[in-house]
Amino acid sequence: MKPAPFEYVKAGSVEEALQALTEDAVILAGGQSLIPQLNARERRPGRLVDINHAGLGVIRRTDGVLRIGATVHQAALERSRIVKEHWPLLAEVARRVGHVATRTRGTVGGTVMHADPRAQLPIALLALDAELVMQGPLLVELAVPPLPEGARTGYAEHGRGWPEAAAAVVRAPGYARVVVTGGRAREVEHALLDGASPREAAELVGGEGHRHALLADVTRRALAQC
Amino acid sequence: MRWAEIRELGPIRDAHGLIVLEEADDDAQTATFRVYGRRSVTFDGRRFDGDPPPALRRALAPRQFGRFVAAGRQP
Numbered sequence: 001m002k003p004a005p006f007e008y009v010k011a012g013s014v015e016e017a018l019q020a021l022t023e024d025a026v027i028l029a030g031g032q033s034l035i036p037q038l039n040a041r042e043r044r045p046g047r048l049v050d051i052n053h054a055g056l057g058v059i060r061r062t063d064g065v066l067r068i069g070a071t072v073h074q075a076a077l078e079r080s081r082i083v084k085e086h087w088p089l090l091a092e093v094a095r096r097v098g099h100v101a102t103r104t105r106g107t108v109g110g111t112v113m114h115a116d117p118r119a120q121l122p123i124a125l126l127a128l129d130a131e132l133v134m135q136g137p138l139l140v141e142l143a144v145p146p147l148p149e150g151a152r153t154g155y156a157e158h159g160r161g162w163p164e165a166a167a168a169v170v171r172a173p174g175y176a177r178v179v180v181t182g183g184r185a186r187e188v189e190h191a192l193l194d195g196a197s198p199r200e201a202a203e204l205v206g207g208e209g210h211r212h213a214l215l216a217d218v219t220r221r222a223l224a225q226c
Numbered sequence: 227m228r229w230a231e232i233r234e235l236g237p238i239r240d241a242h243g244l245i246v247l248e249e250a251d252d253d254a255q256t257a258t259f260r261v262y263g264r265r266s267v268t269f270d271g272r273r274f275d276g277d278p279p280p281a282l283r284r285a286l287a288p289r290q291f292g293r294f295v296a297a298g299r300q301p
Contacts, residue, residue, distance in 0.1 A: 059249035060233070081258060082251050 003038035007047040011054045020049045029110035032102050066144040070109030089153035093124040109139045118162040127168035127179040148172035154225030156218040165214035167222040180215050198223035229255050
């Protein structure tokens with residue numbers, strides 16, 4: 001199918017994008033989720049605001065904080081020297097997202113805003129305490145603080161393509177952050193801080209039956225990397 | 227070129243090619259540019275042919291700013 005008719009607006013700046021965002025408008029970044037939805041006519045916006053030329057495509061590190069522009073491609077995150085050196089968890093997760101072709105076009109901001117609960121990058125970003133920097137309704141960047149002193153990170157997933165279960169872990173002396181598909185695993189974090197072994201702590205992850213088994217397995221494997 | 231200019235450098239484009247700033251590390255004052263399928267590019271009034279463009283490296287990466295690394299050539 002082809003998309004229903006829409007108006008296309010190419011925003012040259014954040015200000016232009018904000019001005020163009022009418023009530024029936026949607027934002028186009030990498031388009032890896034939006035374009036199929038348009039083609040299937042699951043979405044019928046009156047206007048498409050393209051933010052790919054709005055100056056949001058740069059990865060920056062300033063005062064130890066990683067700033068990922070909303071239109072930074074997943075492939076750029078994967079090959080980034082800054083990310084590899086200082087936030088290896090992100091580089092590791094980025095290379096697992098989709099495949100090369102989709103990572104080349106797909107954006108980090110698009111993944112976050114699309115908010116598919118199975119998406120890997122939001123899990124890693126939550127584990128890293130990333131903040132969404134918004135200007136009005138527009139995500140302009142993700143700010144990722146430096147890792148705690150002495151931190152080690154781990155990531156594991158189960159399933160091909162979209163993982164059925166995934167876990168991202170950040171551990172440092174006196175610090176534990178565990179995020180699985182579905183959100184933070186606070187019981188696991190508390191258990192780790194109380195001295196539980198990774199195997200014991202992983203069993204405290206949520207879910208029932210098969211789902212629990214999958215989440216516990218990926219959590220255990222992610223913790224084993226720390 | 228000063229770091230403040232490099233970190234904000236917009237896309238450099240001519241009829242044959244495009245170079246974009248991919249990452250800027252303010253703390254280390256290093257920048258990575260991505261070169262898209264190009265035969266030549268004009269920058270700062272000069273034309274650069276071939277790949278890699280050594281004159282562009284010199285222009286963008288004076289010693290105090292460290293190395294210029296084409297993103298596609300990173301290991």
